[in-house]
Amino acid sequence: VRSYHQYCGLARALDVIGDRWTMLIVRELAIRECRYRDLRDGLPGIATNLLADRLRQLESDGVIEREEAPPPVGATIYRLSPHGRRLVPILVDLARWGTVWMTQGRGDDEFRGRWLVLAATVLLGQALEGVPDVRIRIEAGDEPVVIEIRRGSMASRLGDRAPVDLTIRATPDAVMGLLSGQLSPRRARRLRVAEIEGPAWAVEALTALGDRAAARFIPERSDDVDDRSLPQSARDR
Amino acid sequence: VRSYHQYCGLARALDVIGDRWTMLIVRELAIRECRYRDLRDGLPGIATNLLADRLRQLESDGVIEREEAPPPVGATIYRLSPHGRRLVPILVDLARWGTVWMTQGRGDDEFRGRWLVLAATVLLGQALEGVPDVRIRIEAGDEPVVIEIRRGSMASRLGDRAPVDLTIRATPDAVMGLLSGQLSPRRARRLRVAEIEGPAWAVEALTALGDRAAARFIPERSDDVDDRSLPQSARDR
DNA sequence: CAGCATCCGCTTTGATACTG
DNA sequence: CAGTATCAAAGCGGATGCTG
Numbered sequence: 001v002r003s004y005h006q007y008c009g010l011a012r013a014l015d016v017i018g019d020r021w022t023m024l025i026v027r028e029l030a031i032r033e034c035r036y037r038d039l040r041d042g043l044p045g046i047a048t049n050l051l052a053d054r055l056r057q058l059e060s061d062g063v064i065e066r067e068e069a070p071p072p073v074g075a076t077i078y079r080l081s082p083h084g085r086r087l088v089p090i091l092v093d094l095a096r097w098g099t100v101w102m103t104q105g106r107g108d109d110e111f112r113g114r115w116l117v118l119a120a121t122v123l124l125g126q127a128l129e130g131v132p133d134v135r136i137r138i139e140a141g142d143e144p145v146v147i148e149i150r151r152g153s154m155a156s157r158l159g160d161r162a163p164v165d166l167t168i169r170a171t172p173d174a175v176m177g178l179l180s181g182q183l184s185p186r187r188a189r190r191l192r193v194a195e196i197e198g199p200a201w202a203v204e205a206l207t208a209l210g211d212r213a214a215a216r217f218i219p220e221r222s223d224d225v226d227d228r229s230l231p232q233s234a235r236d237r
Numbered sequence: 238v239r240s241y242h243q244y245c246g247l248a249r250a251l252d253v254i255g256d257r258w259t260m261l262i263v264r265e266l267a268i269r270e271c272r273y274r275d276l277r278d279g280l281p282g283i284a285t286n287l288l289a290d291r292l293r294q295l296e297s298d299g300v301i302e303r304e305e306a307p308p309p310v311g312a313t314i315y316r317l318s319p320h321g322r323r324l325v326p327i328l329v330d331l332a333r334w335g336t337v338w339m340t341q342g343r344g345d346d347e348f349r350g351r352w353l354v355l356a357a358t359v360l361l362g363q364a365l366e367g368v369p370d371v372r373i374r375i376e377a378g379d380e381p382v383v384i385e386i387r388r389g390s391m392a393s394r395l396g397d398r399a400p401v402d403l404t405i406r407a408t409p410d411a412v413m414g415l416l417s418g419q420l421s422p423r424r425a426r427r428l429r430v431a432e433i434e435g436p437a438w439a440v441e442a443l444t445a446l447g448d449r450a451a452a453r454f455i456p457e458r459s460d461d462v463d464d465r466s467l468p469q470s471a472r473d474r
Numbered sequence: 475c476a477g478c479a480t481c482c483g484c485t486t487t488g489a490t491a492c493t494g
Numbered sequence: 495c496a497g498t499a500t501c502a503a504a505g506c507g508g509a510t511g512c513t514g
Contacts (some may be wrong), residue, residue, distance in 0.1 A: 013335025
């Protein structure tokens with residue numbers, strides 16, 4: 001809530017979304033629109049007054065919008081504004097940057113199934129040419145998530161009842177291993193950290209997905225060129 | 238310093254760089270490597286113990302590296318690690334997102350000339366085909382900055398003595414106006430918020446730069462398609 | 475209940491003084 | 495110069511209370 005008082009775009013952005021919990025609120029609303037209690041559930045540990053404060057602040061900054069449903073339902077729905085949606089790809093990139101710290105496993109960290117919608121975007125967000133069309137349901141944690149590959153492009157969403165080709169029931173870190181290519185379906189089955197149900201071709205598609213993700217994650221380019229200046233660093237995405 | 242304890246890439250990233258001041262420290266080191274005093278100067282208002290804490294934390298997380306120069310010089314140099322450099326394009330995107338809040342002008346916010354290195358990357362980071370090669374020195378605030386256009390690609394750096402085609406001496410918000418295309422050189426001169434010295438072709442190049450930036454900033458795409466799902470949002474960069 | 479607001483103990487931050 | 499030490503103020507987390 002305290003401004004940096006700097007004439008700098010980054011500082012101004014952080015004045016808006018730099019406070020504790022604020023970006024995670026945006027994450028929740030990036031995954032789906034939420035009622036107050038959905039937000040509370042997706043942000044374990046947040047104080048209720050803080051959540052209310054942050055929502056007010058985000059609304060007044062035009063990042064989120066609030067819709068009051070009429071009395072019979074009586075629910076307040078929060079969702080990202082158009083401007084807030086422009087933030088989503090940045091949060092995905094940040095999440096990708098932070099994923100290196102997820103390899104140590106889950107520990108006793110909180111987990112929600114819906115976060116896999118974000119994780120799938122992080123790991124499978126691009127470069128899937130050649131992977132056959134496939135639909136995968138992932139059941140880890142509270143909510144199932146569906147990943148759909150269609151003509152080389154991936155979409156992930158909260159699970160619905162639509163039929164899928166493959167169903168994965170696994171621990172959160174096993175799911176991360178599978179999607180990031182660090183853990184093969186065969187090995188996951190052998191270690192009994194995942195139940196994978198579906199035809200062989202779909203299991204192969206899952207393997208292919210993991211391989212693509214691994215190819216993007218492992219080979220941290222050798223930075224032997226001098227790219228200490230800003231524009232060059234900014235270019236090498 | 239307090240972890241969110243969530244098994245989520247974004248939360249893990251914020252555990253590392255989500256604390257107050259931390260991203261701005263990364264910003265300073267993205268612009269150039271720094272000694273302690275450079276960081277203090279670039280982060281007006283930071284408490285010295287906080288800066289020391291953050292630097293320790295960033296080093297232990299592998300985001301920055303510290304080099305101790307031998308006694309005669311006796312300076313400690315901080316710079317981004319390879320992993321820290323992967324964060325820079327994300328900070329640039331965040332700064333771009335936050336730039337909409339810079340249009341209200343500078344107010345009594347702090348300003349450092351070197352921040353224009355970041356601002357130039359934000360505004361002119363791409364799509365400059367057709368702009369003639371030109372070198373521009375900007376003098377606003379304490380340190381001059383040089384922008385160089387070369388074959389459709391922009392590089393910005395702290396000012397050196399290399400000759401330039403155009404020199405701009407202006408207030409910080411006038412510089413932002415010029416680079417973002419909201420303020421034409423002609424109008425800036427008329428309002429006496431900028432001195433622009435150089436040949437007519439270079440002034441036209443500056444105008445062209447502003448036009449490119451404006452073309453990317455103004456036309457906030459009409460979001461009439463339903464892109465509330467995560468992957469679609471993530472795609473529309 | 476959902477959606478906050480209030481209170482309280484604790485932690486983090488900001489400002490300043492101090493040290494090798 | 496490059497930090498460390500100290501302390502008041504602000505922010506946060508947790509519990510609880512209020513209101514439609």
